[in-house]
Amino acid sequence: MEIIKFGMNEARQAAILIGVVALIGLGGLYLTGGIPFLEEPFPAGLFLGDVYVDSYRADLYLNGTLAERFDYQVKSSGKYRMLYRNWKMPLSNQSLDTPYIEPLGILPTSGAVPYVRDHNGTVQILSASGNRYNSEIASLALVNEAGGYYPQRFSAGQYQMEYLFRIHPYLECDQEFCHWNLMLANEHLPYRQIAIYIHDPDELIVELFTHPQLRTQKEGEIWVITGG
Known part of the structure; x- marks a missing residue:
């Protein structure tokens, strides 16, 4: 996945207080057979192999804490x-x-x-x-x-x-923004549906980019990313 930007003053303060700034990106989830990434979950009946992640949930907090839940479907x-x-x-x-x-x-x-x-x-x-x-x-x-x-x-x-987990990130900063690039998955099993919740109660995140493109929306203090 790819990027969150913060205002420099807020980011510097956050880095001092909680050791993190804010930004996330989701790395490619590798699917054999050329199946494209979708902003919606794959249909439940789609064949995804002998074993796959039926659903994935991640909660990311800007102090670096990451809570993940994988629900696997084993067919064989x-x-x-x-x-x-x-x-x-x-x-x-x-x-x-x-x-x-x-x-x-x-x-x-x-x-x-x-x-x-x-x-x-x-x-x-x-x-x-x-x-x-x-x-x-x-x-x-x-x-x-x-x-x-x-x-x-x-x-x-x-x-x-x-x-x-606790993520100890590398931050890239200029005079205005800090950037955190985080890959949550690279080559792995197919993910039928995913939901990533980035908790931002102090509104430190200026901009969020996802790769591949996934559905992103803000719900109160939480950035919600979904797809499959």
Whole structure:
């Protein structure tokens, strides 16, 4: 996705007070077969493969907090054992001198082991009972990945994963505006419908751009982005 602009004074103040300014963009959600991006959700009956994101919700706050919920639809039993999200930016619990994503929590689908594999390749298991799966997860997970590991492999059905992150962004500023460019998804599963809520109670956002083009509207203090 792509961009939010703030007035310079407000942005500088926000950066000092809450460590963020404001702007977001949604990166390309890769769909095989050349299916175009739409401003409306895909029809429920459209075939999107063995596994896809039936619905995605993100709540972004201008202190950098990002809450995400993925509702997956798995069509084939016994094939998949990991549901996850991956970042291009470094995923780290330690402060870095470059923009990075700080994992704060994972609420996995029932029976799955929550985990994080950071930018160094170190795996952190977020449940005491899941530590015995550390080596399997380390061999399968990508760096900068957070997700849930299900040893028995998923049966066909719907599964939900929730994540909480803190984004530590890089800001580009001139005399008037600051700009924050955030990619929420790059190459990934098809997303049948998405809803992104950017909370802006102090009206710091001057302008918002999305890529690909998605439906955007302001509802009170929240910017709402929807599509599929």
